[in-house]
């Protein structure tokens with residue numbers, strides 16, 4: 709498929725189709741990088757900000773909410789796929805609501821959180837840009853946005869190192885997945901510009917390493933509202 713034909717809508721179609729195998733893959737520990745590196749890395753990054761209330765955007769079946777709840781943190785998880793939200797609600801550990809990034813960007817979220825976390829959930833183009841633009845309404849200053857995503861240098865593969873849609877793949881996950889979603893590749897510079905252009909100041913960047921390959925399993929950005937740009941945000 710020509711990359712011009714990829715869109716944010718295809719991403720959600722794929723998650724609708726794959727909610728059941730995704731839940732199994734996460735809960736049975738089928739994804740090596742999560743088991744070995746990235747689950748712990750995101751929990752530690754969120755807890756490093758000592759939050760009372762966390763908004764988990766693109767929460768999927770809810771594992772992160774459960775992990776944080778076990779550490780005494782209150783979590784509201786939001787995802788656009790009803791089957792994932794139902795599974796999250798059944799497993800408990802937090803409060804879970806149905807909602808898309810587009811709905812969040814247009815003001816559906818009733819809370820301002822101490823940490824907004826997006827764990828491998830910022831996959832699209834316009835949906836992600838709209839969501840990042842809405843952060844001043846979601847963060848209760850001084851609050852932190854924590855994003856874990858594929859490390860651009862590793863995820864780039866043999867493609868040119870520039871922003872653009874990439875074909876999806878479920879390679880490496882041993883389950884009954886169909887219709888892999890396309891995803892929008894961003895360079896490191898582009899991620900940092902996306903944050904800065906929306907009034908977010910980078911506090912820290914982490915590159916969790918896979919212990920066997922010694923290559924980054926992901927990149928984690930911790931960013932806060934720039935007080936010079938958001939003086940009106942309630943403290």
Ligand SMILES: C[S@@+](CC[C@H](N)C(=O)[O-])C[C@H]1O[C@@H](n2cnc3c(N)ncnc32)[C@H](O)[C@@H]1O
Pocket residue numbers: 719720723734765766767768769770771772786787788789792807808809810826827828829830831832835
């Ligand atoms: C790779 S999964 C990650 C799920 C979870 N954060 C985790 O760590 O297991 C990506 C999630 O993003 C959600 N998602 C993608 N685009 C979305 C959108 N526009 N609105 C709401 N959720 C979206 C999907 O439904 C899916 O649950």
